[in-house]
Amino acid sequence: TLLASPEGRQLGGERRTLTILISDLRGFSTLCEGLGPEQVVAILNIYLGAMAEVIGEYRGSINEFIGDAILAVFGAPVPQEDHPERAVACAIAMQRAMGRVNAELAEHGLPALEMGIGVHTGEVVVGNIGSNKRAKYGVVGRHVNLTSRIESYTVGGQVLISESAARALGDRLRTRGCFEVRPKGVREPITIHDVTGVDGPFAIHMTEEPAEWRVLAEPQP
Amino acid sequence: TLLASPEGRQLGGERRTLTILISDLRGFSTLCEGLGPEQVVAILNIYLGAMAEVIGEYRGSINEFIGDAILAVFGAPVPQEDHPERAVACAIAMQRAMGRVNAELAEHGLPALEMGIGVHTGEVVVGNIGSNKRAKYGVVGRHVNLTSRIESYTVGGQVLISESAARALGDRLRTRGCFEVRPKGVREPITIHDVTGVDGPFAIHMTEEPAEWRVLAEPQP
Known part of the structure; x- marks a missing residue:
């Protein structure tokens, strides 16, 4: 049957709405060129x-x-009702943790890092994916690709989230505003929100920002 | 020291010239939309x-x-003198194996797949990369990103390789020609070769091609 591999191994597969988080360092490849491999x-x-x-x-x-880069999911394998909120709060906590990371790197005489994070909520296929020798719980589908596109618009220190993730957080979301982009391979333009904080049970906010950022806290025309 | 993590774990890291192979299915996310998750x-x-x-x-x-997508390397962890040749021959063998894969999918009533492969030879950093709980032998550096860019230019059934990989194979490489591209984030345009076969010890060639392809086997103006 469809569900058995040629070796008789049972294959799974399930459609689930999850929140996907993708983070990446800005300019890390270039940074690497000037460092020793151990560094x-x-x-x-x-x-x-x-x-x-x-x-x-x-x-x-x-x-x-x-x-x-890091690919993380919220809402699987164990279901979580509040996966969008957890993921966005986590993204902010990750940005905040970069202060500690950079302090530790500085102690070792290593350069500072800048990270961007994209977060998106959408339906994906989850299951044990791979070959016989190396199958693992994985996620596939266009929403994984879309999260990666959203992440690609970030600058260092930024958390950008999709409209679907923003909607799930409702008025607990704090942002600097939103903007429209049209990623390659996506038919309609999508709206991206530039996150500064989350209120409610997972309350967390970006650390102190330069004054000029606060002035720009309204959506840009 | 630099080589010890905060937990005292020894960290490695080495610069090595490797051949990187990245393959990806064309249009798989779109294909997924019309299928059940088990499929x-x-x-x-x-x-x-x-x-x-x-x-x-x-x-x-x-x-x-x-x-x-698959990310594979040749020349690490075990060194291989002939890593560019192995990788290019492997890419052709992977394309040839797609005939068997699609026959098996058809037996199960599943749609056919099309794969593109990019191959590139360059210097990367290898080492055990990750957190304490999940470190694994990994490769990083701009040549990994560049391989991904090369792969992104493929259409289904194609093997595209960089100039450095092509040079390593010399006159044992058979191609349909080459072209120049300027990937995002890359300063100079790069030359990409459209591979049809490898002669010599790893001799392997693409399966029979339509007659009109052979007419186009010369480099395009």
């Missing part, structure tokens, strides 16, 4: 270790580290 | 299982499955 690995491990800890605190599930 | 996972596992087998035959090392 590159040391930086990555300090950074990834700190981020994994934050994601664990918010009960997110790390799907993969891809070089300096 | 999506069944398709992926048949496809990834077959590709993992081919990569194993050529002694490549699968670094990750990222949804329907």
